[in-house]
Amino acid sequence: MKKLALHWKILLGMLFGVIVGVIMANIDGGKEIVQDWIKPFGKIFINSLKLIAIPLILAALITGVADLKDISKLSKMGGRTIVTYIITTVIAVSIGLVLVNIINPGKSITESTRTEMVKNYGDNTTKYKAEAKNQKQTGPLQALVDLVPQNIFKSATSNRNMLQIIFFAVFFGIGLILIPEEKGKIVKEFFSGFNEVILKMVDLIMLAAPYGVFALLAALVVESPSLDLFKALGWYALTVVLGLMIMIVFYNMLVFVFTKRKPSFFMKAMSPAQLLAFSTSSSAATLPVTMERVTEHIGVEEEVASFVLPIGATINMDGTSLYQAVAAVFIAQAFGMDLTFGTQLGIIATATMASIGSAAVPGAGMVMLVGVLGYAGIPEAGLALIFAVDRPLDMCRTVVNVTGDAAVSMLVAKSVDKLGEPNVKNWDDNYEEGN
Ligand code: ASP
Numbered sequence: 001m002k003k004l005a006l007h008w009k010i011l012l013g014m015l016f017g018v019i020v021g022v023i024m025a026n027i028d029g030g031k032e033i034v035q036d037w038i039k040p041f042g043k044i045f046i047n048s049l050k051l052i053a054i055p056l057i058l059a060a061l062i063t064g065v066a067d068l069k070d071i072s073k074l075s076k077m078g079g080r081t082i083v084t085y086i087i088t089t090v091i092a093v094s095i096g097l098v099l100v101n102i103i104n105p106g107k108s109i110t111e112s113t114r115t116e117m118v119k120n121y122g123d124n125t126t127k128y129k130a131e132a133k134n135q136k137q138t139g140p141l142q143a144l145v146d147l148v149p150q151n152i153f154k155s156a157t158s159n160r161n162m163l164q165i166i167f168f169a170v171f172f173g174i175g176l177i178l179i180p181e182e183k184g185k186i187v188k189e190f191f192s193g194f195n196e197v198i199l200k201m202v203d204l205i206m207l208a209a210p211y212g213v214f215a216l217l218a219a220l221v222v223e224s225p226s227l228d229l230f231k232a233l234g235w236y237a238l239t240v241v242l243g244l245m246i247m248i249v250f251y252n253m254l255v256f257v258f259t260k261r262k263p264s265f266f267m268k269a270m271s272p273a274q275l276l277a278f279s280t281s282s283s284a285a286t287l288p289v290t291m292e293r294v295t296e297h298i299g300v301e302e303e304v305a306s307f308v309l310p311i312g313a314t315i316n317m318d319g320t321s322l323y324q325a326v327a328a329v330f331i332a333q334a335f336g337m338d339l340t341f342g343t344q345l346g347i348i349a350t351a352t353m354a355s356i357g358s359a360a361v362p363g364a365g366m367v368m369l370v371g372v373l374g375y376a377g378i379p380e381a382g383l384a385l386i387f388a389v390d391r392p393l394d395m396c397r398t399v400v401n402v403t404g405d406a407a408v409s410m411l412v413a414k415s416v417d418k419l420g421e422p423n424v425k426n427w428d429d430n431y432e433e434g435n
Contacts, residue, residue, distance in 0.1 A: 021221025065173025106333020
Protein backbone atom coordinates (compact mmCIF):
# COMPACT_ATOMS: atom_id res chain seq x y z
CA MET A 1 0.00 0.00 0.00
CA LYS A 2 3.00 2.28 0.36
CA LYS A 3 3.21 3.76 -3.14
CA LEU A 4 -0.51 4.34 -3.56
CA ALA A 5 -1.73 7.95 -3.25
CA LEU A 6 -3.68 8.64 -0.10
CA HIS A 7 -7.07 9.12 -1.77
CA TRP A 8 -6.75 5.70 -3.42
CA LYS A 9 -5.93 4.11 -0.09
CA ILE A 10 -8.98 5.76 1.46
CA LEU A 11 -11.17 4.67 -1.45
CA LEU A 12 -9.93 1.10 -1.09
CA GLY A 13 -10.67 1.25 2.62
CA MET A 14 -14.20 2.42 1.86
CA LEU A 15 -14.71 -0.29 -0.74
CA PHE A 16 -13.52 -3.05 1.58
CA GLY A 17 -15.72 -1.60 4.31
CA VAL A 18 -18.79 -1.86 2.10
CA ILE A 19 -17.89 -5.40 0.97
CA VAL A 20 -17.28 -6.62 4.52
CA GLY A 21 -20.47 -4.86 5.67
CA VAL A 22 -22.58 -6.54 2.97
CA ILE A 23 -21.11 -9.97 3.72
CA MET A 24 -21.52 -9.62 7.47
CA ALA A 25 -25.08 -8.30 7.14
CA ASN A 26 -25.96 -11.59 5.48
CA ILE A 27 -24.30 -13.85 8.05
CA ASP A 28 -25.98 -14.85 11.29
CA GLY A 29 -24.52 -12.73 14.09
CA GLY A 30 -22.42 -10.81 11.54
CA LYS A 31 -23.99 -7.49 12.46
CA GLU A 32 -23.01 -7.90 16.11
CA ILE A 33 -19.46 -8.87 15.19
CA VAL A 34 -19.09 -5.69 13.13
CA GLN A 35 -20.65 -3.59 15.89
CA ASP A 36 -18.46 -5.10 18.61
CA TRP A 37 -15.16 -5.54 16.83
CA ILE A 38 -14.98 -3.20 13.83
CA LYS A 39 -17.18 -0.19 14.60
CA PRO A 40 -15.12 0.89 17.67
CA PHE A 41 -12.11 1.50 15.44
CA GLY A 42 -14.18 3.86 13.29
CA LYS A 43 -15.27 5.64 16.43
CA ILE A 44 -11.67 5.95 17.63
CA PHE A 45 -10.71 7.40 14.26
CA ILE A 46 -13.47 10.04 14.31
CA ASN A 47 -12.75 10.83 17.95
CA SER A 48 -9.09 11.44 17.20
CA LEU A 49 -10.03 13.91 14.47
CA LYS A 50 -12.53 15.68 16.67
CA LEU A 51 -10.00 15.71 19.47
CA ILE A 52 -7.81 18.13 17.62
CA ALA A 53 -10.55 20.34 16.12
CA ILE A 54 -10.75 22.83 19.01
CA PRO A 55 -7.00 23.12 19.70
CA LEU A 56 -6.52 23.52 15.95
CA ILE A 57 -9.05 26.35 15.61
CA LEU A 58 -7.64 28.07 18.64
CA ALA A 59 -4.01 27.90 17.59
CA ALA A 60 -4.57 28.46 13.88
CA LEU A 61 -6.92 31.39 14.29
CA ILE A 62 -4.87 33.18 16.93
CA THR A 63 -1.76 32.81 14.77
CA GLY A 64 -3.71 33.74 11.63
CA VAL A 65 -5.25 36.90 13.06
CA ALA A 66 -2.02 37.99 14.72
CA ASP A 67 -0.16 37.51 11.43
CA LEU A 68 -2.48 39.99 9.72
CA LYS A 69 -0.76 42.68 11.74
CA ASP A 70 -3.53 45.22 11.34
CA ILE A 71 -7.23 45.27 12.05
CA SER A 72 -8.32 46.73 8.72
CA LYS A 73 -6.96 43.67 6.91
CA LEU A 74 -8.97 41.49 9.26
CA SER A 75 -12.21 43.32 8.63
CA LYS A 76 -11.60 43.30 4.88
CA MET A 77 -11.02 39.55 4.86
CA GLY A 78 -13.87 38.93 7.31
CA GLY A 79 -16.32 40.90 5.18
CA ARG A 80 -15.34 39.09 1.98
CA THR A 81 -15.53 35.72 3.68
CA ILE A 82 -19.01 36.20 5.08
CA VAL A 83 -20.42 37.74 1.90
CA THR A 84 -19.01 34.96 -0.30
CA TYR A 85 -20.32 32.31 2.06
CA ILE A 86 -23.82 33.78 2.01
CA ILE A 87 -23.83 34.13 -1.80
CA THR A 88 -22.79 30.49 -2.34
CA THR A 89 -25.43 29.33 0.14
CA VAL A 90 -28.22 31.27 -1.57
CA ILE A 91 -27.10 29.84 -4.93
CA ALA A 92 -27.18 26.33 -3.46
CA VAL A 93 -30.71 26.71 -2.09
CA SER A 94 -31.90 28.15 -5.38
CA ILE A 95 -30.42 25.25 -7.35
CA GLY A 96 -32.18 22.84 -4.96
CA LEU A 97 -35.51 24.62 -5.41
CA VAL A 98 -35.29 24.70 -9.19
CA LEU A 99 -34.45 20.98 -9.35
CA VAL A 100 -37.14 19.85 -6.93
CA ASN A 101 -39.73 21.85 -8.86
CA ILE A 102 -38.64 20.32 -12.17
CA ILE A 103 -38.25 16.72 -10.99
CA ASN A 104 -41.21 16.73 -8.57
CA PRO A 105 -39.96 13.72 -6.57
CA GLY A 106 -42.73 13.98 -3.96
CA LYS A 107 -45.47 13.33 -6.48
CA SER A 108 -44.29 9.74 -6.97
CA ILE A 109 -44.87 8.86 -3.31
CA THR A 110 -48.16 7.00 -3.00
CA GLU A 111 -50.46 7.64 -0.12
CA SER A 112 -49.93 4.15 1.30
CA THR A 113 -46.12 4.49 1.28
CA ARG A 114 -46.48 7.82 3.01
CA THR A 115 -48.72 6.49 5.76
CA GLU A 116 -46.48 3.48 6.26
CA MET A 117 -43.32 5.54 6.57
CA VAL A 118 -44.86 8.02 8.97
CA LYS A 119 -45.96 5.03 11.07
CA ASN A 120 -42.58 3.26 10.96
CA TYR A 121 -40.27 6.21 11.34
CA GLY A 122 -42.42 8.62 13.32
CA ASP A 123 -40.73 7.59 16.57
CA ASN A 124 -37.23 8.08 15.23
CA THR A 125 -37.88 11.67 14.33
CA THR A 126 -39.17 12.68 17.78
CA LYS A 127 -35.57 13.25 18.88
CA TYR A 128 -34.95 15.69 16.03
CA LYS A 129 -38.17 17.53 16.69
CA ALA A 130 -37.41 17.83 20.40
CA GLU A 131 -33.94 19.17 19.68
CA ALA A 132 -35.33 21.68 17.21
CA LYS A 133 -37.98 22.75 19.71
CA ASN A 134 -35.28 23.54 22.26
CA GLN A 135 -33.59 25.77 19.76
CA LYS A 136 -36.84 27.49 18.82
CA GLN A 137 -37.76 28.49 22.36
CA THR A 138 -35.36 31.39 22.26
CA GLY A 139 -35.54 35.02 21.12
CA PRO A 140 -34.41 36.27 17.72
CA LEU A 141 -31.07 37.55 19.02
CA GLN A 142 -30.18 34.36 20.86
CA ALA A 143 -27.68 33.32 18.19
CA LEU A 144 -25.77 36.53 18.82
CA VAL A 145 -25.86 36.02 22.58
CA ASP A 146 -24.64 32.45 22.12
CA LEU A 147 -21.63 33.72 20.20
CA VAL A 148 -20.08 35.24 23.30
CA PRO A 149 -19.19 32.61 25.88
CA GLN A 150 -19.09 33.25 29.62
CA ASN A 151 -16.24 30.89 30.11
CA ILE A 152 -13.82 29.80 27.43
CA PHE A 153 -12.88 26.57 29.18
CA LYS A 154 -16.51 25.58 29.38
CA SER A 155 -16.99 26.32 25.67
CA ALA A 156 -13.95 24.25 24.84
CA THR A 157 -15.63 21.20 26.36
CA SER A 158 -17.93 20.72 23.38
CA ASN A 159 -17.24 20.70 19.65
CA ARG A 160 -20.68 22.20 19.19
CA ASN A 161 -19.42 25.49 20.57
CA MET A 162 -17.05 26.15 17.73
CA LEU A 163 -18.39 29.61 17.02
CA GLN A 164 -17.63 30.60 20.62
CA ILE A 165 -14.09 29.33 20.27
CA ILE A 166 -13.76 31.22 16.99
CA PHE A 167 -15.02 34.37 18.72
CA PHE A 168 -12.49 33.99 21.53
CA ALA A 169 -9.62 33.24 19.15
CA VAL A 170 -10.34 36.25 16.90
CA PHE A 171 -10.73 38.49 19.95
CA PHE A 172 -7.48 37.17 21.44
CA GLY A 173 -5.73 37.63 18.08
CA ILE A 174 -6.93 41.24 17.91
CA GLY A 175 -5.56 41.83 21.42
CA LEU A 176 -2.28 40.35 20.30
CA ILE A 177 -2.06 42.71 17.32
CA LEU A 178 -2.70 45.70 19.55
CA ILE A 179 -0.03 45.11 22.20
CA PRO A 180 3.63 46.11 21.61
CA GLU A 181 5.36 43.67 19.30
CA GLU A 182 8.10 42.60 21.69
CA LYS A 183 5.55 41.68 24.36
CA GLY A 184 3.36 39.69 21.97
CA LYS A 185 6.27 37.87 20.35
CA ILE A 186 6.49 35.01 22.80
CA VAL A 187 2.72 34.40 22.76
CA LYS A 188 2.68 34.40 18.97
CA GLU A 189 5.58 32.01 18.77
CA PHE A 190 3.95 29.71 21.26
CA PHE A 191 0.71 29.46 19.27
CA SER A 192 2.53 29.16 16.00
CA GLY A 193 4.55 26.21 17.33
CA PHE A 194 1.40 24.74 18.84
CA ASN A 195 -0.25 25.01 15.43
CA GLU A 196 2.62 23.10 13.79
CA VAL A 197 2.28 20.30 16.31
CA ILE A 198 -1.45 20.00 15.66
CA LEU A 199 -0.90 19.85 11.90
CA LYS A 200 1.66 17.09 12.43
CA MET A 201 -0.94 15.24 14.49
CA VAL A 202 -3.29 15.48 11.50
CA ASP A 203 -0.60 13.82 9.35
CA LEU A 204 -0.28 11.02 11.86
CA ILE A 205 -4.03 10.47 12.12
CA MET A 206 -4.29 10.37 8.35
CA LEU A 207 -1.98 7.38 8.29
CA ALA A 208 -4.87 5.52 9.85
CA ALA A 209 -7.53 7.01 7.55
CA PRO A 210 -7.93 4.00 5.22
CA TYR A 211 -8.53 1.71 8.20
CA GLY A 212 -10.77 4.25 9.93
CA VAL A 213 -13.06 4.67 6.93
CA PHE A 214 -13.11 0.89 6.46
CA ALA A 215 -14.53 0.50 9.97
CA LEU A 216 -16.98 3.38 9.57
CA LEU A 217 -18.44 2.10 6.32
CA ALA A 218 -18.66 -1.54 7.42
CA ALA A 219 -20.68 -0.43 10.46
CA LEU A 220 -22.86 1.85 8.37
CA VAL A 221 -23.72 -0.93 5.92
CA VAL A 222 -24.73 -3.48 8.58
CA GLU A 223 -26.88 -0.88 10.33
CA SER A 224 -28.62 0.56 7.24
CA PRO A 225 -32.34 0.05 6.63
CA SER A 226 -33.75 -2.18 3.90
CA LEU A 227 -33.22 -1.42 0.23
CA ASP A 228 -36.96 -1.16 -0.49
CA LEU A 229 -37.14 2.16 1.26
CA PHE A 230 -34.27 3.49 -0.78
CA LYS A 231 -36.27 2.67 -3.90
CA ALA A 232 -39.34 4.56 -2.74
CA LEU A 233 -37.17 7.56 -2.03
CA GLY A 234 -35.05 7.17 -5.16
CA TRP A 235 -36.26 10.30 -6.95
CA TYR A 236 -35.88 12.42 -3.86
CA ALA A 237 -32.35 11.16 -3.21
CA LEU A 238 -31.50 11.62 -6.87
CA THR A 239 -32.69 15.23 -6.81
CA VAL A 240 -30.50 16.01 -3.81
CA VAL A 241 -27.46 14.23 -5.29
CA LEU A 242 -27.93 15.93 -8.66
CA GLY A 243 -28.06 19.32 -6.93
CA LEU A 244 -24.94 18.50 -4.94
CA MET A 245 -23.11 17.49 -8.11
CA ILE A 246 -24.06 20.78 -9.75
CA MET A 247 -22.59 22.55 -6.72
CA ILE A 248 -19.28 20.72 -7.13
CA VAL A 249 -19.17 21.78 -10.80
CA PHE A 250 -20.03 25.33 -9.72
CA TYR A 251 -17.13 25.44 -7.21
CA ASN A 252 -14.73 24.19 -9.83
CA MET A 253 -15.88 26.94 -12.18
CA LEU A 254 -15.51 29.57 -9.46
CA VAL A 255 -12.03 28.35 -8.60
CA PHE A 256 -11.02 28.29 -12.25
CA VAL A 257 -12.43 31.70 -13.11
CA PHE A 258 -11.01 33.47 -10.06
CA THR A 259 -7.76 31.63 -9.43
CA LYS A 260 -7.00 29.89 -12.76
CA ARG A 261 -6.47 26.59 -10.94
CA LYS A 262 -7.82 23.68 -12.98
CA PRO A 263 -10.65 21.42 -11.72
CA SER A 264 -8.34 18.40 -11.87
CA PHE A 265 -5.91 20.17 -9.54
CA PHE A 266 -8.58 21.33 -7.11
CA MET A 267 -10.34 17.98 -6.93
CA LYS A 268 -7.13 16.02 -6.56
CA ALA A 269 -5.89 18.28 -3.81
CA MET A 270 -9.18 18.07 -1.95
CA SER A 271 -9.97 14.40 -2.48
CA PRO A 272 -8.68 13.08 0.89
CA ALA A 273 -10.76 15.70 2.72
CA GLN A 274 -13.80 14.93 0.56
CA LEU A 275 -13.53 11.20 1.14
CA LEU A 276 -13.21 11.80 4.84
CA ALA A 277 -16.23 14.12 4.83
CA PHE A 278 -18.15 11.36 3.08
CA SER A 279 -17.11 8.70 5.58
CA THR A 280 -17.54 10.78 8.75
CA SER A 281 -20.55 12.98 7.78
CA SER A 282 -18.97 15.73 9.82
CA SER A 283 -17.40 18.95 8.58
CA ALA A 284 -15.99 19.52 12.06
CA ALA A 285 -14.20 16.18 12.12
CA THR A 286 -12.88 16.84 8.61
CA LEU A 287 -11.70 20.38 9.38
CA PRO A 288 -8.11 19.48 10.36
CA VAL A 289 -7.63 17.66 7.05
CA THR A 290 -9.35 20.40 5.01
CA MET A 291 -6.99 22.88 6.60
CA GLU A 292 -3.96 20.77 5.84
CA ARG A 293 -4.93 20.18 2.19
CA VAL A 294 -5.75 23.81 1.52
CA THR A 295 -2.55 25.19 3.04
CA GLU A 296 0.02 22.56 2.24
CA HIS A 297 -1.28 21.34 -1.11
CA ILE A 298 -3.28 24.16 -2.65
CA GLY A 299 -1.09 27.04 -1.49
CA VAL A 300 -3.59 29.19 0.44
CA GLU A 301 -1.51 31.02 3.03
CA GLU A 302 -2.10 29.95 6.59
CA GLU A 303 -3.38 33.28 7.86
CA VAL A 304 -6.25 33.10 5.34
CA ALA A 305 -7.01 29.39 5.67
CA SER A 306 -6.97 29.47 9.46
CA PHE A 307 -9.52 32.26 9.41
CA VAL A 308 -11.79 31.26 6.52
CA LEU A 309 -12.00 27.48 7.06
CA PRO A 310 -13.05 27.18 10.73
CA ILE A 311 -15.72 29.81 10.15
CA GLY A 312 -16.82 27.99 6.99
CA ALA A 313 -16.99 24.64 8.75
CA THR A 314 -19.47 26.13 11.20
CA ILE A 315 -21.55 28.51 9.12
CA ASN A 316 -21.10 27.67 5.44
CA MET A 317 -23.08 24.56 4.58
CA ASP A 318 -24.14 24.77 0.97
CA GLY A 319 -24.86 21.05 0.71
CA THR A 320 -27.03 21.19 3.81
CA SER A 321 -28.99 24.22 2.65
CA LEU A 322 -29.61 22.66 -0.77
CA TYR A 323 -30.80 19.47 0.88
CA GLN A 324 -33.10 21.38 3.25
CA ALA A 325 -34.77 23.14 0.34
CA VAL A 326 -35.28 19.92 -1.62
CA ALA A 327 -36.47 18.02 1.46
CA ALA A 328 -38.98 20.70 2.45
CA VAL A 329 -40.57 20.86 -0.99
CA PHE A 330 -40.44 17.07 -1.36
CA ILE A 331 -42.35 16.60 1.90
CA ALA A 332 -44.87 19.25 0.86
CA GLN A 333 -45.38 17.46 -2.47
CA ALA A 334 -45.76 14.09 -0.74
CA PHE A 335 -48.48 15.57 1.45
CA GLY A 336 -50.20 17.03 -1.60
CA MET A 337 -49.46 20.65 -0.68
CA ASP A 338 -48.77 23.29 -3.29
CA LEU A 339 -46.23 25.86 -2.18
CA THR A 340 -46.64 29.38 -3.54
CA PHE A 341 -43.76 31.22 -5.16
CA GLY A 342 -43.61 33.51 -2.13
CA THR A 343 -43.29 30.59 0.25
CA GLN A 344 -40.52 29.17 -1.87
CA LEU A 345 -38.68 32.49 -1.73
CA GLY A 346 -39.09 32.32 2.05
CA ILE A 347 -37.55 28.85 1.96
CA ILE A 348 -34.43 30.40 0.41
CA ALA A 349 -34.10 32.69 3.41
CA THR A 350 -34.95 30.10 6.06
CA ALA A 351 -32.79 27.35 4.57
CA THR A 352 -29.87 29.79 4.37
CA MET A 353 -30.32 30.67 8.05
CA ALA A 354 -30.92 27.05 9.01
CA SER A 355 -27.72 25.91 7.33
CA ILE A 356 -25.77 28.64 9.12
CA GLY A 357 -27.25 27.39 12.39
CA SER A 358 -26.61 23.70 11.69
CA ALA A 359 -23.78 22.19 13.71
CA ALA A 360 -21.01 20.53 11.71
CA VAL A 361 -21.92 17.06 12.93
CA PRO A 362 -23.86 14.11 11.44
CA GLY A 363 -27.59 14.67 11.11
CA ALA A 364 -27.52 18.34 12.15
CA GLY A 365 -29.10 19.40 8.87
CA MET A 366 -32.20 17.36 9.67
CA VAL A 367 -32.67 19.06 13.05
CA MET A 368 -32.60 22.48 11.45
CA LEU A 369 -34.91 21.30 8.67
CA VAL A 370 -37.66 21.29 11.29
CA GLY A 371 -37.43 25.09 11.35
CA VAL A 372 -37.75 25.33 7.56
CA LEU A 373 -40.80 23.05 7.64
CA GLY A 374 -42.33 25.09 10.45
CA TYR A 375 -41.88 28.31 8.49
CA ALA A 376 -43.55 26.94 5.36
CA GLY A 377 -46.35 25.22 7.28
CA ILE A 378 -45.27 21.77 6.07
CA PRO A 379 -46.16 18.88 8.44
CA GLU A 380 -43.21 17.90 10.65
CA ALA A 381 -44.39 14.31 10.46
CA GLY A 382 -42.86 14.44 6.99
CA LEU A 383 -39.42 14.04 8.56
CA ALA A 384 -40.29 10.38 8.85
CA LEU A 385 -40.47 10.20 5.06
CA ILE A 386 -36.88 11.20 4.49
CA PHE A 387 -35.38 9.56 7.55
CA ALA A 388 -34.38 6.30 5.86
CA VAL A 389 -32.08 7.94 3.32
CA ASP A 390 -30.84 10.75 5.49
CA ARG A 391 -27.49 9.24 6.37
CA PRO A 392 -26.28 8.60 2.81
CA LEU A 393 -27.45 12.08 1.82
CA ASP A 394 -25.74 13.52 4.90
CA MET A 395 -22.51 11.92 3.70
CA CYS A 396 -22.90 13.53 0.27
CA ARG A 397 -23.92 16.97 1.53
CA THR A 398 -20.98 17.05 3.93
CA VAL A 399 -18.63 16.57 0.93
CA VAL A 400 -20.20 19.66 -0.65
CA ASN A 401 -20.00 21.63 2.61
CA VAL A 402 -16.28 20.94 2.88
CA THR A 403 -15.55 21.55 -0.81
CA GLY A 404 -17.41 24.87 -0.63
CA ASP A 405 -15.31 26.05 2.31
CA ALA A 406 -12.11 25.18 0.47
CA ALA A 407 -13.22 26.93 -2.73
CA VAL A 408 -14.17 30.10 -0.83
CA SER A 409 -10.84 30.06 1.02
CA MET A 410 -9.08 30.10 -2.37
CA LEU A 411 -11.18 33.01 -3.63
CA VAL A 412 -10.61 35.03 -0.48
CA ALA A 413 -6.89 34.22 -0.55
CA LYS A 414 -6.67 35.31 -4.17
CA SER A 415 -8.51 38.55 -3.44
CA VAL A 416 -6.04 39.52 -0.71
CA ASP A 417 -3.04 38.25 -2.66
CA LYS A 418 -2.37 35.29 -0.38
CA LEU A 419 -2.70 32.40 -2.78
CA GLY A 420 0.77 30.95 -3.13
CA GLU A 421 2.20 28.33 -5.42
CA PRO A 422 0.71 24.85 -4.97
CA ASN A 423 2.86 22.12 -3.59
CA VAL A 424 2.41 19.50 -6.31
CA LYS A 425 5.89 18.05 -6.07
CA ASN A 426 5.47 15.81 -3.09
CA TRP A 427 1.76 15.41 -3.27
CA ASP A 428 1.41 12.62 -0.76
CA ASP A 429 4.76 12.64 0.94
CA ASN A 430 3.42 14.27 4.03
CA TYR A 431 1.60 11.16 4.90
CA GLU A 432 4.42 8.68 4.46
CA GLU A 433 5.80 7.24 7.62
CA GLY A 434 9.01 8.75 8.87
CA ASN A 435 8.28 12.08 7.30
N1 ASP B 1 -23.25 16.61 8.50
C1 ASP B 1 -23.23 17.92 7.93
C2 ASP B 1 -21.87 18.55 8.17
O1 ASP B 1 -21.19 18.22 9.12
C3 ASP B 1 -24.30 18.80 8.49
C4 ASP B 1 -25.62 18.26 8.05
O2 ASP B 1 -26.05 18.61 6.94
O3 ASP B 1 -26.23 17.46 8.75
O4 ASP B 1 -21.44 19.36 7.39
